[in-house]
Amino acid sequence: MSSGQGRADRVYDIVLYGATGFVGQLTAEYLAEHAPEGLRWAIAGRNAEKLATLRERLPGGAEIGVVQADGADPEAVRELARQARVVATTVGPYITYGEELVAACADEGTDYLDLTGEPEFVDLTFVRHDARARETGARIVHAAGFDSIPHDLGVYFTVRQLPEDVPITVDGFVRAGGRVSGGTFHSALTGFSRTRQTAAAAQDRKRHEPRTVGRRAYAPVSAPRYAKEVGAWALPLPTIDAAVVQRSARALPRYGPDFRYRQYAAVKTLSFAVGGVALVGAVFAAAQVSPARRWLGDRLKPGEGPSSEKRAKSWFSVRFVGEGGGRRVFTEVAGGDPGYGETAKMFAESALCLALDDLPATSGQVTTAVAMGDALIERLRAAGITFRVAASR
Secondary structure (H helix, E strand, O other), X not given: OOHHHHOOOOOEEEEEEOOOOHHHHHHHHHHHXXXXXXXXXXXXXXXXXXXXXXXXXXXXXXXXXXXXXXXOOHHHXXXXXXXXXXXXXXXXXXXXXXXXXXXXXXXXXXXXXXOOOOHHHHHHHHHHHHHHHHHHOXXXXXXXXXXXXXXXXXXXXXXXXXXXXXXXXXXXXXXXXXXXXHHHHHHHHXXXXXXXXXXXXXXXXXXXXXXXXXXXXXXXXXXXXXXXOOOEEEEEOOOOHHHXXXXXXXXXXXXXXXXXXXXXXEEOOHHHHHHHHXXXXXXXXXXXXXXXXXXXXXXXXXXXXXXXXXXXXXXXXXXXXXXXXXXXXEEEEEEOOOOOHHHHHHHHHHHHHHHHOOOOOOOEEOOHXXXXXXXXXXXXXXXXXXXXXEEEO
């Protein structure tokens, strides 16, 4: 049974914190339209007026709870965690605003879910709060949007198409058409400006994290190359996704005794590849200088996003090439607007999965594949996100 199902005394099954932000509103709308009858859920944030306005326009708004909580008020955050079986938060950058809520959920035995793509934050919460969450039975699940569900569950799905108990390699190739979210952009800027702190947090995690015995899982960053298997130039992606996949592989024996994952952005032309590398380099350099970082941040602010018409034209595809035991398989995870619409869908379905589904018994900091695996894949398929085997031999 899902550990969350043992907390029937809580006021709410799910509390969505940061509900009045752009992705928060999309998630609230999705929950209002797709939540099963009888689900006890609430929207939460610091601005009571904005919460009331949002509730009024949501379908079935009269049945939706409202919880006012300022992230700067530790007791209010604790009270929020006490009321919920699952707290799902969109409030980032998480390194700035997230830890108090993780700590509260770990202490109260409340499942915690977020959208972070910030490695420093994930490593910090592991070191400071994983042990406590294991004591109380809380599940701390990070990166439950486009970072990193298509990649984490896509690799999990791919591995399940290959033989068991053999060395396995998987390469992921990401294509997308759409605009990055304001929250994601600001999280990236924050991460670019905190490379020293990020490296220190990673080293601290290594000192605390138990070593995998008798198995190996690694995610090296490879050089750019032309990938004949997908007919595109492959640029290494220094995102959190590969680290999330690696943690799933370390936790789940199904990934085999020796597992390797590499992740790339797939682009059609060499000139586009060179331009993409140059652009990322320029943003990284600008993020090191406070005035330039503020200027970039003003170009796309958190809580802002494109129109529904523009989102409807956006898309993503992640293709995987998996090999093991003499078998090669090509799989794909694909959907619509990655930065907003599909992220809200993935996030909402993850919250519903944690609150309602029969899941493996897990606790502490766990990935989406470890915590939810097959149950979440089935939810996402039913919601219109593709998981398919394209070819195998």
